[in-house]
Amino acid sequence: MWFKNVCLYTLEQDFPYDAESLDERLARDGFEPCGRLDMESGGFSPPLGEGATQLVHPTGPCLMLALKEESKLLPAGVIRESLDERVQAIEAQEDRKVRKKEKDRLKDEIVLDLLPRAFSRSKRTFGYIDTRNGWLLVDAATWKKAEEFTERLRDVLGTFPVQPPEADTAPQAVMTRWLTRDAPPSDFALGDECVLVDPELEGGEVRCKRLDLSSAEVKNHLKAGKRVSRLALTWQDRVSFVLDADMSLKRLRFLDAVQDERAETETNTDAERFDSDFAIMSLELSRLMPRLLEVMTDDQG
Template structure:
């Protein structure tokens, strides 16, 4: 189970629970499918999949958890079509205009009628707790998505004293300096993608893909006042990703050397393969994350 995006949080103190105690806390908020009249439902599910029961997968002091959400697909256009039909029938039958309050009541009735027949959509958000270094790592493409998980986790635990990582310098300033100077930390190298934003013009940006980011063209944009909003990086030829100005990581890719390390671990079952992948992934990220924090201080 390889994460593709990272939103990072730091615990303000050591995480106080072991895996069993954490699972007990989550069990009180376990996922239950939508009832006939529910528009949505959310709760904790096994990160191993629906065929498994444990709500926490633990390996080497890392605890993986999974928030499962289900929502009913009830398009507004469908509700509107049915509402228009019923309003028309009522107006023809009673020869009068249907007012807004009555329309609202009819709309509520239509939603209740349609919900049992609506299709359901589910999604899962994964995260893990690093009990060694005090990180909560969420596989989410946006901070809003990550906050959905942290709010649910806070409800389950009673409190969740976490904060996004605090850097000495803003990621945008550091990434802009890297491109402007051409000087990178020795273990990082540039990819071929970036987003340059104009701080003076809302929405003004230049997107570069498959470009040599060390070219004069890129530096000219920075000289003209643009700043780096997103930058493609490689780390030690082991991982590649986009570092965002909001400190999130997107499109994380573990390179072949890591996949080979995971493949070298013999797995006799799907569960063992999951466990070996999780162990390799967390150990690699345990090296990358503090290094990212460190280079934001340089």
């Protein structure tokens, strides 16, 4: 459940649902496994996983949700091989050429024949609504994936006005200043990786990993005009992450100070552990995210 990424949205109005009423709404779009002839299926599922029934897991002011997606695995090579065999058989038996329209029909028949026997895979995307701060945080590596989550919520709620945060200063410019000066705000520390891009050369980028970011090599790239599009940071020795120029967080990790607090919390069941972890994680993010938005406005920290 611990988030590895964060795409943050701000709610444009107070969230009108509590856990119970939101659960009732989500039940209208509850997850159902793929049917025999379905390629994919999706819907909200209990955050606690198998055996649980609640579609909303509340902890304090935060409401955890999980969007589950299932898809059938039909390798393109298997379909292509079956299609080739059928086409060759028809052409040999009937002494004629199989045209594209007929091939498309044959392909559809093959897919329908294979679907009931196909393996499936599923994945869950977690997100939670922080009703106190007016946020939605989604554990998604891209905004496109996060938008799938928000669109699904919007569909089931009828309306769900949210938007990504807007920084007064472009994050790329702020991160470039931090790295140029070796001086992020006092409660942040530079990590050991970054991505530098050339604003005048499309696709021109330099990826630095496991490198001292104050080194001459990095400084020379900055002097040549490259800009920072991703930067590894640590906040208060509690949380590390890679900040993207689009304001998303990637490779989020909760460090020893947080894990020690987690270890001190007594839990007897999986549900209690989930509840405790969610409380700890949401508390850390409720402190980190406002600070991060603040330093994007005032990069003097």
